Amino acid sequence: MLSAHMDLVNPDHISAVKTYWNAPVMPKGQGLKAVDLFNAIESGKVKFVWIMGTNPVVSMPNRGQVERALSKCDMVVVSDIVESNDTLNYAHIALPATGWSEKDGTVTNSERRISRQRGILPPPGSAKHDWQILCEVAGKMGFGEAFNFTHSSQIFCEYAGLTGYQNNGKRQLDLSPLQALSEAQYNGLSPLQWPFHTVIKAENTASSNSKSNPNPRLTSKRPFEDKRFSTPSGKAKLIPVTYRAPLQVTSDAYPFVVNSGRARD
Secondary structure, eight states: OBGGGBOTTOHHHHHHHHHHTTOSOOOSSOOOOHHHHHHHHHHTSOOEEEEESOOHHHHSSOHHHHHHHHHHOSEEEEEESSSOOTTGGGOSEEEEBOOTTTOOEEEEOTTOEEEEEOOSSOOOTTOBOHHHHHHHHHHHTTOGGGGOOOSHHHHHHHHHHHHHTTOTTSSSOOOGGGTTOOHHHHHTOOOEESSBOOOOEEEEEOOSSSSOEEEEEOOBOOTTTTSOOSSTTSSOOOOOOOOOOOSSOOOSSOOOOOOOSGGGO
16 A cells, blocks of 8 residues: 555556655555565565564564564664564664654544644653654665655645645545644644544634644544445445365364464465
């Protein structure tokens, strides 16, 4: 999937992202899922991996296979908030990241509600936010002009603009009414659920560090109000499946099966 919920096999979506980001090089096909990725690392097809926000040696279904893959990989970079864990043991480079109570940005939950996340503690030591680390690496690679962000609000506004670019109501995700938020408006953003109608008005809300904090007010709307799904035909797409029995079955000796949830990949 492309950014902003756009489809990697849709020529119009590819063109929109390519134009908006001035990105002449676009992926030609889908990338590897988690299980497939570690298979490719173990076989030597993937020689560099950067792991962020996860501990795959613990979370993946086949721990031994993940350990073999990482031990063979030419370069393993791990961003984490701790000094040592099962995955960091295989890292050639460890980067100090920020944890939940230190992060600054937004979080969207499963009901499409966007909430402003504000850090309650400063980043410890030399820890940096993931986006700051990515921007610094991009700069070293010669892409500094495209990654010259200095505040998380700039990233949010750029993403919001992309969701509305060449949209015209074709895509459910459209945060474009928020693309011009000031840093003060972003900092004072209240939880809101997309899709939403256009901005109604700006409401002045008392702020602890300024006389007023302009807070844009929007109203949420229910998706599919027009009785159309997000498919070319507008109809729901139902896909029949054929049941496949699990490879591992229970027995008297092993009466339980553990499913990590990742095996479905």
